[in-house]
Amino acid sequence: MLIDTHVHLDPYSQKEIEEILCRATNEDVKIVISAGTTLDSSKKNIEYSKIFPQFFTGVGIHPMDLIEPFSEKHDNELRDLIRNHEKVIVMSEIGLDYLPDMPDRAWQFNAFRKQISIARDFKLPIIFHSREAHRDCFRVLKEEKAYEVGGVMHYFQGSLYDAQAAIDSGFYISIARPLFRIDELQDVVKNISLDHIVIETDSAPQPFKKNRENWTEPRHLRSILLKISELKDLSTQEVEETIFENTKKLLSKRWKSIESTFV
Numbered sequence: 001m002l003i004d005t006h007v008h009l010d011p012y013s014q015k016e017i018e019e020i021l022c023r024a025t026n027e028d029v030k031i032v033i034s035a036g037t038t039l040d041s042s043k044k045n046i047e048y049s050k051i052f053p054q055f056f057t058g059v060g061i062h063p064m065d066l067i068e069p070f071s072e073k074h075d076n077e078l079r080d081l082i083r084n085h086e087k088v089i090v091m092s093e094i095g096l097d098y099l100p101d102m103p104d105r106a107w108q109f110n111a112f113r114k115q116i117s118i119a120r121d122f123k124l125p126i127i128f129h130s131r132e133a134h135r136d137c138f139r140v141l142k143e144e145k146a147y148e149v150g151g152v153m154h155y156f157q158g159s160l161y162d163a164q165a166a167i168d169s170g171f172y173i174s175i176a177r178p179l180f181r182i183d184e185l186q187d188v189v190k191n192i193s194l195d196h197i198v199i200e201t202d203s204a205p206q207p208f209k210k211n212r213e214n215w216t217e218p219r220h221l222r223s224i225l226l227k228i229s230e231l232k233d234l235s236t237q238e239v240e241e242t243i244f245e246n247t248k249k250l251l252s253k254r255w256k257s258i259e260s261t262f263v
Ligand SMILES: [Zn+2]
Pocket: 006, 007, 008, 035, 093, 202
């Protein structure tokens, strides 16, 4: 069975999620971890996790969604969400984004550091976002001792050097659909050990794609796995088993929460 370690399903209606999860199950994708991007989106994910057994969540405030400085209120609310809901199994999505017109960098740093600290207090793996900000991410992760909980550099698109830096920081790298179009990413996958890889679709509504059938969904996860096995010249079974074990290790004691409700 496959686990989609990073999606954003909370913008969908309950009915649409039901259909998405049904299509996913038909492709053997049996667990999804849906990341929060704001307090509201984190709460909505938690509500859905109560409805669908295969739906697990992360909580966190995405660097792109910082409309104000990260405050004590945010801190307390996130802690309450983690404390009170056992299907919250990762701190996600947090990180740094240096594209033009992104929120103030001082706000981003502060929110990233504070949320790493929450993750450490609750021993939650960290799923982080980095756009044009890899060096600073690795530095902050180190300074804030994120290696104590580890996690994932999500939607990885970087060099072999970046991949190695993520691994050295105690993190997995998560491969998504860019693998089909970015040559450098294919080289990274060929050159790093499978032991450091997890997979995701980062599925979210894509209204800019006119044909609904072309929207990325968790059901597409297996195609990423097949591409990895092709690139590494390994059997799909071996790749599937190793990635499953990696995901289990990544989630550490939070794996129990999946096991108890599903496996
Ligand atoms: Zn995401």
